Amino acid sequence: MENNMTNKLPKISEAELEIMKVLWSNSPQTANEIIEELEDTMDWKPKTIRTLINRLVQKEAVSYHQDKGRMYAYFPLVSQENYLQVETKSLLQRFCGAAFKPLLVNFLKEEKLSSEDINELKRILDEKTEENKRKDR
Structure with missing residues (x-):
C-alpha cells in the first residue's frame, strides 16, 4: 500500500510547498496561523495564501477539521518523508537516468x-x- 500512495502523490507547486513546510513543522494550524508564518518571509497577500491552502485541499495533499469556533484547522495528508521520496526519485530520473x-x-x-x-x-x-x-x- 505504501508504494501505491507513493505513486499517487499530488503534484505540489513550489508555492504550495511553502504551505506544506509550515504544516509539516507544526499542525494542525488555522489559515491565519499559516498566513502569519508566511506573510513576512514570502511577501504574499493573505488571499494568495488562502488560495494555495484551498488548492492543496482540492489536491488532497491537505485536509482540515472544524473546531468549536468554526475555524478550520489544516493538517497535511502527505507526509514530508513520502513527498521527499517521490520528489527525489523523480529528480534522479530526470537528471541522472541510471x-x-x-x-x-x-x-x-x-x-x-x-x-x-x-x-x-x-x-x-x-x-x-x-x-x-x-x-x-
Whole structure:
C-alpha cells in the first residue's frame, strides 16, 4: 500500500510547498496561523495564501477539521518523508537516468554532515549490505 500512495502523490507547486513546510513543522494550524508564518518571509497577500491552502485541499495533499469556533484547522495528508521520496526519485530520473552514484558521491563530498547524519547513513548502508547478502544466497 505504501508504494501505491507513493505513486499517487499530488503534484505540489513550489508555492504550495511553502504551505506544506509550515504544516509539516507544526499542525494542525488555522489559515491565519499559516498566513502569519508566511506573510513576512514570502511577501504574499493573505488571499494568495488562502488560495494555495484551498488548492492543496482540492489536491488532497491537505485536509482540515472544524473546531468549536468554526475555524478550520489544516493538517497535511502527505507526509514530508513520502513527498521527499517521490520528489527525489523523480529528480534522479530526470537528471541522472541510471547514474545515481556520481550524484550521491558529489552530495556527500559537498554537504556538511553531522555525526548523527553520518551514523544514519552508515545504518542505511549496513541495511543495504545485509539485503544484498540475502539476495546473493
